[in-house]
Amino acid sequence: MKSDGERDVIRSGAELRLPAEKFRTLALHTLVGAVIGVLVLHPMSKIVYWFEFKHDLGAVGESLWSFLASRFESAFILEMMPMSLIFSAMGGCVGLAFGLYHLALVKQQRRVHYLERELAEDIPALIRLGEGEHLEFKSSVRWDFRQDKINKVLELVIAKTLVGFMNHQGGNLLIGVADDGEVLGLENDYKTLKSKDRDGFALCITDIVINRIGADMCVFVHCVFDDIGGNDVCRVIVESVLEPVYLRDGSHSKYFLRAGNGMRELDAREAIAHAARH
Numbered sequence: 001m002k003s004d005g006e007r008d009v010i011r012s013g014a015e016l017r018l019p020a021e022k023f024r025t026l027a028l029h030t031l032v033g034a035v036i037g038v039l040v041l042h043p044m045s046k047i048v049y050w051f052e053f054k055h056d057l058g059a060v061g062e063s064l065w066s067f068l069a070s071r072f073e074s075a076f077i078l079e080m081m082p083m084s085l086i087f088s089a090m091g092g093c094v095g096l097a098f099g100l101y102h103l104a105l106v107k108q109q110r111r112v113h114y115l116e117r118e119l120a121e122d123i124p125a126l127i128r129l130g131e132g133e134h135l136e137f138k139s140s141v142r143w144d145f146r147q148d149k150i151n152k153v154l155e156l157v158i159a160k161t162l163v164g165f166m167n168h169q170g171g172n173l174l175i176g177v178a179d180d181g182e183v184l185g186l187e188n189d190y191k192t193l194k195s196k197d198r199d200g201f202a203l204c205i206t207d208i209v210i211n212r213i214g215a216d217m218c219v220f221v222h223c224v225f226d227d228i229g230g231n232d233v234c235r236v237i238v239e240s241v242l243e244p245v246y247l248r249d250g251s252h253s254k255y256f257l258r259a260g261n262g263m264r265e266l267d268a269r270e271a272i273a274h275a276a277r278h
């Protein structure tokens with residue numbers, strides 16, 4: 001099981017390498033595409049040209065290879081350089097497209113590996129760790145144990161926690177667990193939902209993300225359930241998001257960041273500075 005320090009090293013190292021990796025990958029794919037454009041696309045166009053117009057060219061007795069050789073040599077003379085540059089640009093564009101596709105696959109693969117690493121740590125082990133920079137406990141989403149009734153203000157607290165993790169390095173939110181690690185379960189929350197089961201609870205979390213953070217952020221939040229001593233616990237795995245994520249609170253947008261064992265609201269200057277670094 002990884003400690004918070006090990007998580008920091010892995011995630012921060014990946015973040016530092018990411019821009020340089022993107023640039024190198026796109027540059028390499030573009031360069032290779034440009035070379036292929038000159039060495040492959042250009043000759044292929046000449047092959048098509050030869051087959052279609054060899055009678056007009058008076059090249060009936062000339063072999064394809066001798067035709068290509070003569071045309072390839074002429075491709076690098078000054079008069080033909082614009083044509084070679086056009087094919088180079090065409091190949092570079094194709095290479096860039098493949099580079100972007102490759103980066104998308106790598107990003108998806110990293111997300112899968114991240115989720116696999118997180119899921120390798122079971123909920124009881126996380127509870128034993130206690131709250132930390134990447135782990136938060138919440139008793140419920142809607143049920144206020146102190147007032148013994150529904151309190152929808154608690155949904156705002158959940159949303160704030162999700163935003164804080166997204167703006168930091170990701171993390172885990174265990175719902176149904178008290179601050180001291182006591183497993184309380186989700187039965188009281190289930191009673192407040194239209195669908196009184198795990199599916200209804202997961203939908204509730206999704207609604208909180210949509211209404212308080214944004215529908216586009218749903219892909220970074222994953223709910224996993226486990227039965228601990230006969231009580232359901234929901235583990236919300238939150239991925240880090242590169243762009244700034246804000247919490248909607250009425251007509252205001254607020255920027256929260258995970259700091260130690262809690263969430264800290266940043267003012268405008270701090271939020272801009274952190275977003276630029278992140």
